[in-house]
Amino acid sequence: MEETQSSKESNPVSNRLDLIILSNAKHIGLSFQELNQLRVSDFIEMTDIHLGKKKVTGSKRATQADIDKLFA
Numbered sequence: 001m002e003e004t005q006s007s008k009e010s011n012p013v014s015n016r017l018d019l020i021i022l023s024n025a026k027h028i029g030l031s032f033q034e035l036n037q038l039r040v041s042d043f044i045e046m047t048d049i050h051l052g053k054k055k056v057t058g059s060k061r062a063t064q065a066d067i068d069k070l071f072a
Contacts, residue, residue, distance in 0.1 A: 014020060021043065025035040028050045035043065 021040070022032070022035070024047055025032070025043065028047065038046070
């Protein structure tokens with residue numbers, strides 16, 4: 001089944017992981033040669049660090065201050 005033009009426009013992000021990785025590498029300033037030296041898992045972790053994303057290791061217990069902040 002062929003995708004129509006309108007369905008391509010509604011989904012702008014590609015589902016091609018290889019192209020996403022290459023695009024992200026260029027965006028953060030890596031050459032393809034430098035990218036070639038990394039494992040995929042290392043590159044993904046490096047991208048998360050570059051973008052400032054933190055890994056969530058679990059939930060913390062809410063304090064009264066957290067609850068007050070929520071309802072303020």
